[in-house]
Amino acid sequence: LPPGRRLGVAVVGLGTLALENIIPAFGEARYVRLAALVSGKPDKAHTVAAQYGVPAGSVYGYGDFDRIKNDPSVDIVYIVLPNSLHAEYTVRAARAGKHVLCEKPMAATVAEAEQMVAACRDAGRQLMIAYRLQYDPAHRTLIEIARSRRHGSIRMIEAINAQNDAPNGQWRQIKAMAGGGSLPDVGLYCLNAFRYITGEEPIEVTGRLTQPKDDPRFREIEDIANFTLRFPSGIFAVGTSGYSFHESRVLRVHAETGTIGLDPAFGYDNLALDIGRQEGKATAQEVRRFTPHSQFAREMDAFAASLHARQRPRTPGEEGLQDMRIMAAIYRSAAQNGAPVGL
Numbered sequence: 001l002p003p004g005r006r007l008g009v010a011v012v013g014l015g016t017l018a019l020e021n022i023i024p025a026f027g028e029a030r031y032v033r034l035a036a037l038v039s040g041k042p043d044k045a046h047t048v049a050a051q052y053g054v055p056a057g058s059v060y061g062y063g064d065f066d067r068i069k070n071d072p073s074v075d076i077v078y079i080v081l082p083n084s085l086h087a088e089y090t091v092r093a094a095r096a097g098k099h100v101l102c103e104k105p106m107a108a109t110v111a112e113a114e115q116m117v118a119a120c121r122d123a124g125r126q127l128m129i130a131y132r133l134q135y136d137p138a139h140r141t142l143i144e145i146a147r148s149r150r151h152g153s154i155r156m157i158e159a160i161n162a163q164n165d166a167p168n169g170q171w172r173q174i175k176a177m178a179g180g181g182s183l184p185d186v187g188l189y190c191l192n193a194f195r196y197i198t199g200e201e202p203i204e205v206t207g208r209l210t211q212p213k214d215d216p217r218f219r220e221i222e223d224i225a226n227f228t229l230r231f232p233s234g235i236f237a238v239g240t241s242g243y244s245f246h247e248s249r250v251l252r253v254h255a256e257t258g259t260i261g262l263d264p265a266f267g268y269d270n271l272a273l274d275i276g277r278q279e280g281k282a283t284a285q286e287v288r289r290f291t292p293h294s295q296f297a298r299e300m301d302a303f304a305a306s307l308h309a310r311q312r313p314r315t316p317g318e319e320g321l322q323d324m325r326i327m328a329a330i331y332r333s334a335a336q337n338g339a340p341v342g343l
């Protein structure tokens with residue numbers, strides 16, 4: 001457990017995720033506290049500040065954000081803005097001498113992600129990408145069991161993550177702000193899981209996309225992304241994301257003598273592990289549940305613990321950058337009708 005005081009966090013961007021999930025999670029967190037708010041809407045920010053005991057002097061706008069440099073109550077800047085703004089605020093936060101926790105996807109482009117890694121390195125600050133599932137005990141247990149070879153070696157992994165996006169013209173439907181459609185938003189969870197379950201980096205990917213012509217949601221971005229990854233050990237992974245249906249329950253690791261799955265797999269709570277062990281022609285089923293907890297509290301606490309220990313976080317900028325590179329390769333494949341692209 002990290003010694004010393006709770007680290008102060010400035011939350012940047014008071015949208016749905018920040019207000020509904022991140023800010024309430026401070027009540028459950030042990031090593032961090034909410035120290036400052038950054039928003040383009042001062043009225044909203046001051047209301048939230050009063051509600052959570054943040055001093056009025058620690059409410060910033062985007063224009064005067066750089067003043068945060070002189071705010072000793074802030075150790076970590078947590079960026080919860082639309083994807084295309086992650087790079088700018090990561091660079092500004094690092095230059096202000098703060099550590100950065102940035103929401104996924106890391107950025108809208110590979111070049112931005114590279115710039116973020118470089119800026120934090122140059123400033124001597126840590127950068128963590130908020131891959132909440134890598135801090136969830138259900139996913140940690142899945143990784144442990146899958147890699148233990150208790151059920152033989154992993155052969156194939158499948159995952160589906162999709163959410164029904166409303167036709168609201170929000171930034172998620174604007175390619176320049178989102179970086180893409182369902183792939184970087186929700187398909188990323190499948191892709192990231194394939195990497196942390198195998199512990200390997202893919203050597204080849206394919207990608208196929210759908211983009212329904214008459215649906216206003218998909219003027220600029222894909223609806224469904226279907227992608228495959230080949231890993232050096234021979235493991236094959238198939239992921240699907242979508243923006244026109246809902247599915248967050250499918251993550252299945254097929255090993256030689258058993259299937260280890262999560263159902264639900266990608267949600268915020270109640271994730272359950274499901275192990276099907278082959279016994280002759282029968283399958284023995286085992287289900288494991290976990291104590292309820294906030295993934296957001298855990299991920300923030302984990303960052304604080306790594307800062308106290310002067311270690312890199314489990315999901316540093318390089319982790320996000322690698323996913324950005326793989327997604328770019330998936331898009332390259334899709335642009336060539338699904339032809340394999342080497343990495």
Ligand code: NDP
Pocket residue numbers: 012013014015016017018038039040041080081082083085103104105130132171185
């Ligand atoms: P929202 O649109 O609900 O919130 C984004 C906030 O960013 C806005 O409320 C606004 O806050 C601020 N903002 C600043 N400039 C702009 C702009 N030009 N257009 C729109 N908003 C702007 O998005 P979400 O909360 O859903 O997502 C934010 C980030 O979190 C994204 O990167 C997303 O991928 C990620 N996310 C991660 C999840 C997870 O499970 N880890 C789940 C959901 C989202 P203000 O009014 O205060 O200025």
